[in-house]
Amino acid sequence: MSRHLASAAPATPAETGRVAPGWPRALLLADAAWRLGPRPVGLLLWHRMRVATGIAARALGAGDDPLSGPFLPRAAQPARAPGDAAALAAAADAATAGGWHGPFDAMAQAVALDLHGAGDIRPVWERHRLAALPWLAMAARLAPTDGHLAASEALLARWAAANPAFRGPAWACGQEAALRALHLALALALLDADRDPPPAMRALLALHARRIAATRAYAMAQDNNHAVSEPAGLFVLGLLLRDAMMSTRGARDLARAVTRLVAPDGAFAQASPAYHRLLLDTLALAEWFRRRHGAPPFAAPFAARAAAATRWLHRAADPATGALPRCGPCDDSALADLSLRGPFDARGSLARAARMFCDADVGGAADPGCAWLGLAPAGAVLTGDAAWRSEGWMGAARDGLRLLLRTGAPLRFRPGQEDILHLDLTADGVPLLADGGTGAYTPPPGRGSWTDALVGVAGHNTIQFDDHPQMPRAGRFLFARWPRCTALPDGAAMTDHRGCRHERRFDLGARRLAVRDRISGPFARAVLRWRLGPGPWRATADGAEGPRARIRLSADAPCAIRLAEGWESPAYGVVRPAPVLELVAAAPVGCLTTRVEVA
Numbered sequence: 001m002s003r004h005l006a007s008a009a010p011a012t013p014a015e016t017g018r019v020a021p022g023w024p025r026a027l028l029l030a031d032a033a034w035r036l037g038p039r040p041v042g043l044l045l046w047h048r049m050r051v052a053t054g055i056a057a058r059a060l061g062a063g064d065d066p067l068s069g070p071f072l073p074r075a076a077q078p079a080r081a082p083g084d085a086a087a088l089a090a091a092a093d094a095a096t097a098g099g100w101h102g103p104f105d106a107m108a109q110a111v112a113l114d115l116h117g118a119g120d121i122r123p124v125w126e127r128h129r130l131a132a133l134p135w136l137a138m139a140a141r142l143a144p145t146d147g148h149l150a151a152s153e154a155l156l157a158r159w160a161a162a163n164p165a166f167r168g169p170a171w172a173c174g175q176e177a178a179l180r181a182l183h184l185a186l187a188l189a190l191l192d193a194d195r196d197p198p199p200a201m202r203a204l205l206a207l208h209a210r211r212i213a214a215t216r217a218y219a220m221a222q223d224n225n226h227a228v229s230e231p232a233g234l235f236v237l238g239l240l241l242r243d244a245m246m247s248t249r250g251a252r253d254l255a256r257a258v259t260r261l262v263a264p265d266g267a268f269a270q271a272s273p274a275y276h277r278l279l280l281d282t283l284a285l286a287e288w289f290r291r292r293h294g295a296p297p298f299a300a301p302f303a304a305r306a307a308a309a310t311r312w313l314h315r316a317a318d319p320a321t322g323a324l325p326r327c328g329p330c331d332d333s334a335l336a337d338l339s340l341r342g343p344f345d346a347r348g349s350l351a352r353a354a355r356m357f358c359d360a361d362v363g364g365a366a367d368p369g370c371a372w373l374g375l376a377p378a379g380a381v382l383t384g385d386a387a388w389r390s391e392g393w394m395g396a397a398r399d400g401l402r403l404l405l406r407t408g409a410p411l412r413f414r415p416g417q418e419d420i421l422h423l424d425l426t427a428d429g430v431p432l433l434a435d436g437g438t439g440a441y442t443p444p445p446g447r448g449s450w451t452d453a454l455v456g457v458a459g460h461n462t463i464q465f466d467d468h469p470q471m472p473r474a475g476r477f478l479f480a481r482w483p484r485c486t487a488l489p490d491g492a493a494m495t496d497h498r499g500c501r502h503e504r505r506f507d508l509g510a511r512r513l514a515v516r517d518r519i520s521g522p523f524a525r526a527v528l529r530w531r532l533g534p535g536p537w538r539a540t541a542d543g544a545e546g547p548r549a550r551i552r553l554s555a556d557a558p559c560a561i562r563l564a565e566g567w568e569s570p571a572y573g574v575v576r577p578a579p580v581l582e583l584v585a586a587a588p589v590g591c592l593t594t595r596v597e598v599a
Contacts, residue, residue: 023481028474031481036223036414043221050217056111059214060166071156071201072137073193076149079141082368088139089148091340092132096155100127100162101169110171111215116476120442121169122331123573128170129179130159133187134336138372141190152187156204165207174215175226178233179335181208182285185236186336189292190372194240202241209237209246220257223413224270225278227257232286239293247295254286255299261413262305266312267391269413271406272328273316277346280306280313280353281335287356288373307357314350314362314382315395316404318429322347325404325424326437329416332572338369343571354382394492396508400428401598403508406460407492408485418470420483420494421504422460425513427598431533432549433461436578437569441476450575453567461530463592465500465523472497498522513596520590528553528583528592531566537579539563544581549598551581557589 023031033041050056100106103118115121133152140148163170171177184205188194197205212230219226231253238247261269268276283306290298297303317324322345332343339348351367354360355375360382387396391412394405408420425433436459439450457464464470474480481497491505500521507514519526535546543551544563553561561583568578583592 023472025474028472028480029478032414032474032478035480035482040221040223043217047215047217047221050215051111056214057109060110060210062166066164067160067200067204067207069153069157069160069200070198071160071204072149072153072187072198073191074149076137076140076144076191078144079138081138081142082366082371083138083142085139085143085146085148087340088135088142089146089151092135092139092151092155095132095135096127096130098123098127100124100159104169104172106162106168107164108168110166110168110211113169113172115172116442120440120444120573121172122441124169125173125176128159128163128176129335130155130183131334131337133183134190134338135340137187137190138338149191160204166211171211174212174219175229177208177211178229179282181205181212181233181237182229182282182335184208185240185289186285188240189289194289195293197240205237205240209234209241209243212237216253220253223261225275225282227261228254228279229282231257232282235286236289239289239295251290251295251298255302258283258298258302258305262309263391264301264305264308265390266305266308266310267393268309268312270328271392271408271413271416271419272330273313273324273404274326274330274333274343275328276309276313276316277324277349278333278335280309281333281349283309284349284353284356285336303357306353310350310353310357311382312390313346314354315385315388316393317346317350318402318426319363319384321345321429322350323426323429325426325435326569327404327406327419327422327424327435330438330569330572331441336369338372339367354378358382389487394487396506398508399510401508401511401513402426403506403513405492405504405506407487408483408494409487409492411482411485415471415479415482416477417455417460418457418479419460419462420470420485421462421492421502423504423506423515424461425596426533427511427548430548432596432598433530434533434568434578435460436531436567438572439569439575440573447575450567450569454569454575458529458566459531462504462528463502463517463519464527464529465496465498465519465521466525467527468496468498470494470496495521511598513594513598515594515596517592517594518590519592523587525584525586526589526592528585528594529566530581530594531568532579532581537563537581544579547599549596552595552597553581553583554593555583555585555589556591557585557587559583559585559589559592 102124136152219230231250235250334343341348348369350362354362360378360380396403404424406422436454439454443450457470471479483494483496486493493503495501500523503518505516537544537546543553564580566580569575
């Protein structure tokens with residue numbers, strides 16, 4: 001197989017963003033709307049009406065001339081805190097490299113900007129989050145005479161000059177404005193200037209509040225991280241601007257979003273460990289500012305749900321490395337990463353959230369980010385669970401093996417990928433059976449098959465029937481005809497829109513895993529795929545063998561087993577070849593068995 005994704009087998013229309021053959025698009029959209037429910041659909045229609053009629057643009061106004069500083073205080077008080085000023089400054093330089101606008105029109109009206117036509121906007125937005133500012137604020141306090149505060153001021157001046165209010169990609173998304181506002185507020189707080197920001201900074205913060213408020217219906221309609229980040233941003237902005245009405249509304253909407261989107265068991269509506277981390281980072285910042293400014297507690301059950309969400313991510317993360325399974329959509333966000341751990345290590349996020357919401361530590365080395373926020377060690381330590389279940393997920397751990405199963409039960413919110421019954425397995429922190437990742441939300445030209453290879457059912461450790469998707473695609477981020485999902489004591493089951501049923505049960509033992517898949521329904525052929533972790537794998541007569549494990553496959557009907565080449569995305573925007581173990585069997589196959597023996 002060619003090592004360029006563009007030359008791989010053609011993607012099915014359902015998995016490249018085009019609507020799958022079968023149902024007309026109008027029926028798929030109607031089906032998806034019925035499943036989503038009247039609230040998000042009504043909010044989205046209201047948002048589109050406001051954009052189409054120009055109401056949203058008029059709410060923003062034409063925007064003022066670019067602001068000029070000073071945005072920050074003129075001096076930084078020395079701090080006795082952990083950290084390396086040079087490392088923080090280097091991270092700040094890297095976070096803002098690459099220019100502000102990419103292929104997007106810098107002067108386009110923000111709410112009308114085409115977010116996908118010119119290229120992938122996600123890397124552009126990452127630079128606009130201004131994660132560099134808190135790092136430079138920390139560096140300025142660690143080394144007050146080394147020019148880091150002046151570098152912060154210069155960075156803000158450059159950004160403000162290049163991104164006039166409500167023009168271009170910087171202002172195109174309310175959530176991105178909220179995340180940037182949280183970083184601005186955190187930088188001020190680290191410099192002890194958040195209670196009385198300089199006039200230019202107050203004006204800049206007010207522009208961010210206006211941008212977030214202009215499209216709140218869109219954020220609430222998403223039922224994902226948008227609905228959390230935006231009210232959190234408004235709440236913090238209200239505190240810094242001393243706008244009691246703004247902070248009260250932000251607190252109310254944030255508490256409502258958490259009540260709706262975070263289950264009592266801690267599961268998040270957006271089925272993705274990576275986005276769950278962003279949820280926790282956002283909630284922790286909002287709670288930290290609430291305490292710092294003496295605001296009233298968020299309405300119940302905010303505290304209980306935030307604690308449950310912390311415990312959920314703690315179960316999913318590898319305790320030694322902080323690595324998260326790359327299940328579901330994953331864009332490598334890391335908000336307020338004061339420990340410089342990066343997008344692939346969630347230990348700093350967990351340490352902060354555990355102290356804020358669980359009055360506990362997560363073990364391991366002391367976290368520098370907690371020290372900067374004044375979060376003292378708690379004494380108690382969060383403990384993991386050998387077996388656990390939540391809405392949409394099931395997990396287990398034993399003897400260095402960690403397993404995560406995407407059950408989809410119940411499927412209350414829109415799925416982000418065709419990953420129902422996907423199973424992840426790591427051994428001593430190293431992936432053995434892994435998710436393919438995300439690739440990019442807008443793949444580069446000639447790489448449209450990234451979606452097929454990674455987001456589609458072929459990108460997951462599950463069974464595909466007759467080359468059909470688990471659910472037909474109705475839009476870029478929208479699926480219709482969701483499977484019916486059921487929890488089982490030792491696994492889960494799903495039935496797709498064609499009537500094909502897949503029941504997956506597992507038994508995790510001492511350095512071994514057994515998975516039994518039972519299938520039935522109107523299919524002619526079934527393909528079981530296991531996406532293998534890094535390392536040299538070789539095919540065997542009944543499976544594959546690698547440096548850490550041997551995998552044996554069998555079925556109750558004639559089958560073909562092969563070690564194929566697929567694709568994986570170890571980081572956002574990066575795609576590389578990966579080995580995939582496949583078992584192909586024709587009906588009437590009914591049971592497929594996988595046995596993994598780990599060294």
